[in-house]
Amino acid sequence: MAEILLIKGNEALAEGAIRGGCRFYAGYPITPQSEILEWMGKRQAEVGGVFVQGESEIASVNMVYAARALGVRSLTSSSGPGFTLKQEGIAYWVSAEIPGVIACVQRYGIGDGFIGAGQDNYWQAIKGGGNGDYHLITLAPNSVQENMDMAYESFELAEKWRHPVLILSDATIGQMIEPCEVRPYKEYDKDQLDWAVKGTPIGQPNKIVSDVTYIEPIDEWNEYYLNKCRKIIETEQRWESIHVNDAEICLLAYGISSRIAEGAVRKAREEGIKLGLIRPITLWPFPKKAFSELKNCKALVTVEMNMMGQFREDVILYSGNKYPTYAITTAYKVPKIDDIIAFAKKIIAGEIEPEEVF
Amino acid sequence: MARKTAKKAPVIMKCENMFCAGCGHSIFDRILGEVLTEMNIIQDTIICSDIGCNHQFQYSMAVDVVMPPHGKMGAALTAMKRVRPNKYCLTIAGDGGAYAIGLGETMSAATRDENVTFFVMNNTCYGMTGGQLAPTTQIGQWSSSTPRGRSIEEHGRDFDVVKVMKNLDIAYLARTTITSPSEIDKTKKAVRKALEKQRDGKGFSLVEVLVPCPTNWGMSPVKAMEHIKNELVPRYEMGEIIDK
Numbered sequence: 003m004a005e006i007l008l009i010k011g012n013e014a015l016a017e018g019a020i021r022g023g024c025r026f027y028a029g030y031p032i033t034p035q036s037e038i039l040e041w042m043g044k045r046q047a048e049v050g051g052v053f054v055q056g057e058s059e060i061a062s063v064n065m066v067y068a069a070r071a072l073g074v075r076s077l078t079s080s081s082g083p084g085f086t087l088k089q090e091g092i093a094y095w096v097s098a099e100i101p102g103v104i105a106c107v108q109r110y111g112i113g114d115g116f117i118g119a120g121q122d123n124y125w126q127a128i129k130g131g132g133n134g135d136y137h138l139i140t141l142a143p144n145s146v147q148e149n150m151d152m153a154y155e156s157f158e159l160a161e162k163w164r165h166p167v168l169i170l171s172d173a174t175i176g177q178m179i180e181p182c183e184v185r186p187y188k189e190y191d192k193d194q195l196d197w198a199v200k201g202t203p204i205g206q207p208n209k210i211v212s213d214v215t216y217i218e219p220i221d222e223w224n225e226y227y228l229n230k231c232r233k234i235i236e237t238e239q240r241w242e243s244i245h246v247n248d249a250e251i252c253l254l255a256y257g258i259s260s261r262i263a264e265g266a267v268r269k270a271r272e273e274g275i276k277l278g279l280i281r282p283i284t285l286w287p288f289p290k291k292a293f294s295e296l297k298n299c300k301a302l303v304t305v306e307m308n309m310m311g312q313f314r315e316d317v318i319l320y321s322g323n324k325y326p327t328y329a330i331t332t333a334y335k336v337p338k339i340d341d342i343i344a345f346a347k348k349i350i351a352g353e354i355e356p357e358e359v360f
Numbered sequence: 361m362a363r364k365t366a367k368k369a370p371v372i373m374k375c376e377n378m379f380c381a382g383c384g385h386s387i388f389d390r391i392l393g394e395v396l397t398e399m400n401i402i403q404d405t406i407i408c409s410d411i412g413c414n415h416q417f418q419y420s421m422a423v424d425v426v427m428p429p430h431g432k433m434g435a436a437l438t439a440m441k442r443v444r445p446n447k448y449c450l451t452i453a454g455d456g457g458a459y460a461i462g463l464g465e466t467m468s469a470a471t472r473d474e475n476v477t478f479f480v481m482n483n484t485c486y487g488m489t490g491g492q493l494a495p496t497t498q499i500g501q502w503s504s505s506t507p508r509g510r511s512i513e514e515h516g517r518d519f520d521v522v523k524v525m526k527n528l529d530i531a532y533l534a535r536t537t538i539t540s541p542s543e544i545d546k547t548k549k550a551v552r553k554a555l556e557k558q559r560d561g562k563g564f565s566l567v568e569v570l571v572p573c574p575t576n577w578g579m580s581p582v583k584a585m586e587h588i589k590n591e592l593v594p595r596y597e598m599g600e601i602i603d604k
């Protein structure tokens with residue numbers, strides 16, 4: 003029988019990574035993700051992996067670059083300003099096609115910000131973050147179990163595309179404790195990838211893992227890269243739909259907000275209000291296919307923990323701007339079910355306009 | 361009488377290098393290539409490239425390479441050595457990379473005494489970007505971003521790795537140059553020794569090599585060598601400083 007642990011979200015993420023074959027971790031302490039670092043400090047030694055507490059987020063992200071370049075499944079994690087410091091390094095992962103995995107446990111605020119939950123890293127996480135044309139394959143867990151499962155599969159997903167994967171969690175998911183089914187250990191041989199650097203004898207072609215700038219004919223590489231991104235967009239969209247077909251008002255939310263939004267859908271339905279929910283599981287690629295399930299929709303409403311409705315912008319973009327699109331933005335406060343329902347009622351009554359929310 | 365001919369390039373050198381005429385990087389790469397070949401460790405070596413003129417070793421040397429962002433070799437080497445402890449993990453670094461943008465990572469690798477090797481090319485300027493001020497630019501020296509010469513008041517003091525690392529618990533620290541066959545020989549010995557320290561698990565090793573950048577110094581290759589001999593060597597502590 004599968005082992006069930008009562009465990010924190012951050013710990014589940016770290017354990018999921020370990021079980022998924024992660025044998026190198028580097029990170030730097032920052033609340034609310036430090037449990038990932040601490041768990042790795044204990045567990046890597048137990049499974050024969052390597053744990054390094056880097057001298058900074060910049061060092062840590064580049065350690066992961068190098069460990070992954072040498073073939074080892076590798077993870078780093080951070081939050082807020084630490085995630086910001088990693089952006090340069092992540093851009094190099096993309097350019098060098100390093101299938102590294104990073105977890106960002108979002109905390110709220112600009113600059114140093116606060117240590118509690120937020121969802122205001124959306125723009126930074128989804129729109130690139132570093133320089134150049136890229137998005138990261140972004141998974142958005144909304145439970146402790148998903149923290150475990152997404153970390154568990156993230157390495158294969160990254161390797162499949164030779165493209166980094168971001169697990170965009172948040173302080174609430176990271177800190178809460180839920181029962182979680184533990185996955186079996188995956189075997190992974192660090193020598194199995196032909197592109198990984200291991201040392202080459204004279205007479206065989208040597209390997210260079212480097213930013214694309216220095217090695218590839220750029221036009222060909224660009225074409226290859228764009229095609230890869232197109233294929234990711236086509237094949238990796240994931241979402242969950244709850245009462246979407248007949249929804250008059252469809253909520254869109256990811257992460258912790260989607261848990262509340264789901265509660266709002268169920269409660270509203272008891273009152274006869276036809277609410278539905280599209281919950282993106284991948285934020286990039288954005289699951290735009292989900293919109294084809296809408297049949298009677300009159301309005302879209304995002305529920306998100308920031309001030310400016312960052313996620314709403316993408317909902318407008320990917321839905322083709324076909325619906326009035328509102329945002330319930332709660333900054334550092336976790337949204338409330340009754341507030342969402344009250345907001346929906348106001349839309350039905352024609353009392354609010356979907357103008358910019360800030 | 362047998363005529364003296366140039367020694368054949370070691371097998372690791374797969375083609376001519378791409379540096380400017382008289383560039384010190386080309387001489388250093390040849391030295392390193394000879395040592396790796398003579399020690400028979402090419403297949404066990406992974407070079408962590410910096411970004412700078414120095415990175416062009418990649419085009420002429422048949423050896424595996426990982427290139428992180430500019431200056432981040434201290435972090436990358438730490439990870440490389442730990443996940444593949446049987447490999448020789450080393451960098452050919454610029455003085456801008458190792459001592460300015462990457463100083464934190466360089467020092468952290470050194471203070472942790474990671475079992476990795478730094479070869480730092482001190483050409484007293486940023487070569488690749490056009491000869492701007494580097495931490496190693498000498499007081500009074502012209503650079504393209506200090507056109508009136510470096511002054512302590514305006515630009516701060518210069519950086520001397522020996523002063524900084526002298527008291528660290530590391531395995532090997534040396535400063536050499538390449539201005540004559542005998543100096544090249546000393547450099548080669550230091551390169552070999554640094555790699556032997558790594559082989560023996562002794563810890564962090566760093567060899568700084570004073571090299572010319574004739575292009576940005578605005579000098580002929582011969583003048584640039586004389587400049588090192590007459591202007592730089594007298595200001596620096598040379599030779600083996602730490603040898604554990």
Ligand SMILES: Cc1ncc(C[n+]2csc(CCOP(=O)(O)OP(=O)(O)O)c2C)c(N)n1
Pocket residue numbers: 411412413414415429430453454455456457458481483485486487488489494
């Ligand atoms: C983050 C970042 N900043 C700046 C640069 C531009 N840049 C490329 S090489 C270089 C300096 C090179 O000087 P040095 O490290 O001394 O090496 P050299 O060219 O002399 O070998 C700089 C600043 C860069 N590539 N990345």
Ligand code: SF4
Pocket residue numbers: 378379380382383384385413483487488572573574575576
């Ligand atoms: S600019 Fe200077 S450091 Fe760069 S290749 Fe030319 S001589 Fe060498």
